[in-house]
Amino acid sequence: MALQARRPGGLQQPDSLMHTLQSEVADEASPMLLFLSRHARSIALGVLLFIVGIVGYWIYSGQMEAKRKEDVLGYGQLLLISDPKTRLEKLETFVNGAPDAVRRAAWFSIMEAAHQLKDYDKLYTAWEKIRGFDDSFAVTATVAMADARSSQGKYEDALRLLEGVAASAKPAEVSLVNSRIVFLAESLKNYSRAILACDAMIGKVGGETDTQMWSQKKMELEQKAAASQ
Secondary structure (H helix, E strand, C coil): CCCCCECHHHCECHHHHHHHHHHHCCHHHHHHHHHHHHCHHHHHHHHHHHHHHHHHHHHHHHHHHHHHHHHHHHHHHHHCCCCHHHHHHHHHHHHCCCCHHHHHHHHHHHHHHHHHHCCHHHHHHHHHHHHCCCHHHHHHHHHHHHHHHHHCCCHHHHHHHHHHHHCCCCHHHHHHHHHHHHHHHHHCCCHHHHHHHHHHHCCCCCCHHHHHHHHHHHHHHHHHHHHCC
């Protein structure tokens, strides 16, 4: 293997360093060395951009975490407002830009304040938003929406809401839905629908006492239906 000229004392000349390295590396490695030497600037730039990206992500994550903590703290401060009207107004402003971490809790707080104030339109809206968070909560939230409409005397709207979830109600929800349908339908003189709701509960919910109660209610409805003919 050829050796490059060296300075006195055995020191190699700087301008021949690359040639020495290339001559001492195996032939199969020379293309890689050549590639690295030709593209060193681009490689260094790529590494630099990668590092900048990581640092940027760390900064962004830190800012987001700080913002999340700030939002949670802000939400907690709103809950300390004793006046339900003021608390409701503040929560409605807050929830528009609230992060996912507190948005659901904020809507529950809005629902609670609206219930205290008997503001049934806002109560309805709050339950509607809550319903959208989790499908498993859809029936319970819809019943609450129907109750809000019932409190406004909007029985047809309330009955329509309950009809929409009656078929999909789980065993534990059957009484929750159909008991309301019975009394709403009766109020609207829709006795046939009220009787069907009784049938949905007789022998299927509660114990013997519940069965007797709903059987008795069914008989009353049948008498009313016959009298209305």
